[in-house]
Amino acid sequence: MSILRLTFLGTSAAAPTLHRNVSGLAVKADSHLLLFDCGEGSQRQMIRFGTGFTVDAAFFTHFHADHYLGIIGFLRTLGMGGRTETMHLYGPMPAKKVLDAAIHLGVERLAFPVEIHELKGGEKLDRGGYSVSAVRVDHRVNALGYVIEEDVRAGRFDLEAAKKLGVVPGPDYGKLQRGESVKAADGTEVTPSQVVGAARPGRRVVISGDTRPCAALTEASAGADLLIHESTFSDDEQERALETRHSTAREAGKVAHEAKVKRLILTHLSSRHDVDFKPLLEQAKQEYSGPCEVAFDGLTLEVPVRE
Ligand SMILES: [Zn+2]
Ligand SMILES: [Zn+2]
Secondary structure: OOOOEEEEEEEEOOOOOOOEEEEEEEEOOEEEEEEEEOOOHHHHHHHHHOOOOOOOEOOOOOOHHHOOOOHHHHHHHHHHOOOOEEEEEOOOOOOHHHHHHHHHOOOOOOOOOEEEEEEOOEEEEEEEEEEEEEEEOOOOOEEEEEEEEEEEOOOEOHHHHHHHOOOOOOHHHHHHOOOOOOEOOOOEEEOOOHHHHOOOOOEEEEEOOEOOOHHHHHHHHHOOOOOEEEEEEOOHHHHHHHHHHEEHHHHHHHHHHOOOOOOOOOOEEOHEEEEEEEEHHHHHHHHOOOOOEOOOOEEEEEOOOOO
């Protein structure tokens, strides 16, 4: 995988505001385009922010209305656009019931196949070059967080070292990269460890969905390149956070600190913090010293390759 690009389609909790749409995140993983949640209006955000519509799969964190209603309209737009490829929809129970109703609502019939897959925490989907794993989180309803993880990448090939050792340029380079020894021009054996560096861990992005801070998610986030954590409330709304099973910015910061993630992005803001989100940022930063920001609709970022 070379490209890992994220575009925030919606960053508001519960209902859209003037500045923020409800939850949606587009992830470009090489040639694949994935959606993580698809709140009402997500398709228009995809047009605004230029993500394209060639979505391979949509992953739902849970079935509160602000996270899935957008799939109803989006699937119909794809149908009108002549899509023929299968769309895969993933989510926790009752994904089958809810998404089946969403697909069949109204009088038109979709001209392309849609497959609905229910996921449980701990399940991992291998997607060729990367995986998506589900993590059971702690919300008012059955809910999942997701981990996108790039496969381990082969070590860097040291061209200079190969030349110095007399390896013949061509197929032997590939053999060494794949872990096979080769014979140099003078007949001496050259082993992969002489020219190929240590394997490099893949990039890892964690998406909390709606949740209280929870151990499973902290564990899944350990050392992640990026944690996208919900941050619905501020310190003075702690009680509300407990009642509604959401997190405060401070709690999101604590998770990021405990998991030693490389970067934290706060999203899913209550309308109270729509414009004035500074308190959220400050409270999170009191707990987490790494790079931390509040997402906005249209925020697009590339996750850099690990070296
Ligand atoms: Zn929500
Ligand atoms: Zn929710």
